[in-house]
Every structure is written in C-alpha cells, then in structure tokens.
Amino acid sequence: MILSDPQFVAQIETWGARFAPEQPLREHTSLGVGGPADLIVIQRLEALEPVTEGLRQRGIAWGLLGGGTNVLAADEPHQKVYLRLAPNSHDIEFRGNTVRVPAAAELGRSVMECAKRNLGGMEGLVGVPGSVGGALRMNAGAYGTEIGPLVRSITVFRGSTGRREELVPQGGVSFQYRKSSFASDDIMLGVTLELKERPFREILDHVKLLNQRRRGSQPLKEKSAGCIFKNPPGLSTGKLIDELGMKGTGVGGAVVSERHANFLVNRHSATASDFFRLMDLIRERVLRAYGVELEEEVIVWKN
Numbered sequence: 001m002i003l004s005d006p007q008f009v010a011q012i013e014t015w016g017a018r019f020a021p022e023q024p025l026r027e028h029t030s031l032g033v034g035g036p037a038d039l040i041v042i043q044r045l046e047a048l049e050p051v052t053e054g055l056r057q058r059g060i061a062w063g064l065l066g067g068g069t070n071v072l073a074a075d076e077p078h079q080k081v082y083l084r085l086a087p088n089s090h091d092i093e094f095r096g097n098t099v100r101v102p103a104a105a106e107l108g109r110s111v112m113e114c115a116k117r118n119l120g121g122m123e124g125l126v127g128v129p130g131s132v133g134g135a136l137r138m139n140a141g142a143y144g145t146e147i148g149p150l151v152r153s154i155t156v157f158r159g160s161t162g163r164r165e166e167l168v169p170q171g172g173v174s175f176q177y178r179k180s181s182f183a184s185d186d187i188m189l190g191v192t193l194e195l196k197e198r199p200f201r202e203i204l205d206h207v208k209l210l211n212q213r214r215r216g217s218q219p220l221k222e223k224s225a226g227c228i229f230k231n232p233p234g235l236s237t238g239k240l241i242d243e244l245g246m247k248g249t250g251v252g253g254a255v256v257s258e259r260h261a262n263f264l265v266n267r268h269s270a271t272a273s274d275f276f277r278l279m280d281l282i283r284e285r286v287l288r289a290y291g292v293e294l295e296e297e298v299i300v301w302k303n
C-alpha cells in the first residue's frame with residue numbers, strides 16, 4: 001500500500017471519493033492480469049482537485065484507470081495510485097445533433113443512447129469496450145470510424161495545474177491513429193460530439209452487421225485487451241503474425257488467439273510476464289521475417 005497516511009485517506013472520503021487499497025489489477029482489467037495497486041474511485045468530480053493535490057504533496061504518482069480494456073498491468077505491486085471516475089452517470093445531454101457525454105460513461109452504451117435519438121455516425125465504435133474517456137485517450141476506432149473526428153470539445157482536468165479546461169480540436173488537441181495529444185496527467189471529464197441525423201432503424205441494422213463481423217473475427221469470449229500491437233502503415237499486424245504460423249503459440253498462460261492473431265488471450269491464468277514474453281517473441285519474429293518493428297497498442301503499466 002503506497003497511500004498510507006490515515007488522515008489523507010479519511011479526507012478522501014469527505015471529498016466524495018472512495019479509497020480502495022491494494023486492489024488486484026487483474027480484477028479490474030479485461031486481460032485479467034496485474035498485481036495490487038491502490039485505487040481511488042472519484043464519485044464527485046469536485047474531489048479531483050484536492051485528491052490530486054494531496055497526492056502531489058506526498059510525492060505519489062497517479063494514473064487513470066477507465067474500463068481497463070486496453071491495459072496490460074505488471075504483476076508486481078504498483079508504485080502509483082490509480083484514479084477511476086465512478087460511472088455513476090450515463091446522462092447524455094442532447095442538443096440538436098450534438099451530444100454531451102460524461103467520460104466515465106460506457107462507450108457502447110452511449111452509442112446506443114444516441115441511436116435512440118436518431119443520431120448516428122459512431123456505430124463503428126459500438127463494440128469497443130470501455131469508457132468514453134479511455135476511447136478519447138486512445139482515439140479508439142473500428143470499421144472506419146474513430147472518435148477523434150467526432151469531437152467538438154472536451155472538458156479536461158489538467159493534472160499539471162489542477163484546473164479544468166474546455167479544449168477544442170482546433171485549439172491544440174489532436175488525434176492520430178490510436179493516440180491523442182493529451183498530457184499524461186490530463187483527465188478527460190466529458191466530451192461534446194457532433195453526430196449525424198439518421199433513422200434509428202438504419203443505425204440498428206448497421207450495428208447488427210458490425211457486431212456480427214466482430215463476433216466472427218475476434219475472440220470475444222476470452223480475456224483480451226483487443227489488438228496488442230498497432231498496424232504498421234499499410235500493413236495488418238494480425239496478418240503478419242498469422243503468416244508466421246504463430247496462431248496458438250503460447251508462453252505460460254498467454255496465447256496468440258486462433259481467431260485473430262493480433263489478439264493475445266489469457267487462457268490459463270496467465271501472468272503479465274507471460275504476456276510480456278509472448279509479445280517479445282512476436283516482435284522478434286516479425287522483425288526478423290519482415291524487418292518491421294511492431295509498436296504496442298496496449299498501454300503497459302510497469303513501475
């Protein structure tokens with residue numbers, strides 16, 4: 001436990017947050033691996049300022065945990081506190097074809113809430129698990145749709161200043177392939193998206209089609225973090241790994257999915273170090289065979 005000051009812990013509760021010491025990250029990530037870490041669940045957004053200030057004064061580093069669907073957390077005890085915004089509100093505000101969505105809301109559910117109001121254009125994202133905040137940080141995308149281009153403004157809590165700012169894409173926020181320009185200590189609180197008017201029925205048909213494609217090509221019943229590596233320009237990492245005959249290759253409990261070679265799955269109570277070793281093996285083989293250096297898509301949390 002790295003947060004051991006009882007007075008601070010008691011204060012946290014009064015600010016509208018909850019301290020959860022030594023949480024096994026394997027229980028909070030879709031990959032199902034990761035050692036213990038102290039979590040602070042932020043129930044009222046107003047708590048962010050005193051909590052981060054208190055951590056700063058004590059020299060404790062912090063990170064942000066969303067839905068945990070794109071994180072590979074090391075097995076060792078983590079020397080950081082992870083903040084998590086409580087998903088206590090899926091309240092989406094509708095104004096014409098723009099919508100205001102809280103960062104803690106589930107992305108897929110938000111897509112469907114908008115669809116019910118005949119607002120589409122983000123159907124591609126319906127099967128991307130996790131939170132809206134995580135999707136913004138990662139510029140999540142699927143089937144030709146990325147969240148970045150839909151963004152009109154984002155409310156960010158800046159860890160560096162302890163202030164909230166409303167950012168617009170023209171004013172310095174940029175999105176690239178599975179990457180955004182936010183500082184590592186920025187916390188997304190909410191986003192305004194601009195969508196397209198489209199009949200619910202049409203959106204629903206599209207969603208069904210995409211879900212079917214996803215089910216047919218991804219190991220959705222197993223523990224994974226989605227694609228482990230990014231696609232190099234013009235290439236498919238899944239195809240490169242598949243062509244090397246690596247589907248089914250395992251290290252400890254971490255296995256290259258037979259369904260999609262860029263998905264590594266936790267099949268036999270894997271540890272994070274099994275995944276690190278399997279990733280090294282894949283990187284080495286791909287580099288040797290194709291001269292291509294693979295870049296991680298998954299966010300690795302190591303001390």
Ligand SMILES: Cc1cc2nc3c(=O)[nH]c(=O)nc-3n(C[C@H](O)[C@H](O)[C@H](O)COP(=O)(O)OP(=O)(O)OC[C@H]3O[C@@H](n4cnc5c(N)ncnc54)[C@H](O)[C@@H]3O)c2cc1C
Nearest residue numbers: 066067068069070130131133134135137140141142188226
């Ligand atoms: C089965 C499966 C399928 C997937 N398919 C896709 C896909 O098609 N396309 C795709 O892009 N991804 C895919 N992913 C990966 C993952 O779902 C996305 O990256 C998702 O957007 C991550 O959101 P999260 O809330 O789970 O973030 P987390 O995994 O919790 O965190 C990811 C990063 O975002 C940061 N973060 C989270 N919330 C905030 C916030 N409020 N403010 C600031 N930073 C924050 C974290 O600190 C971390 O750096 C898939 C994953 C799985 C398991």
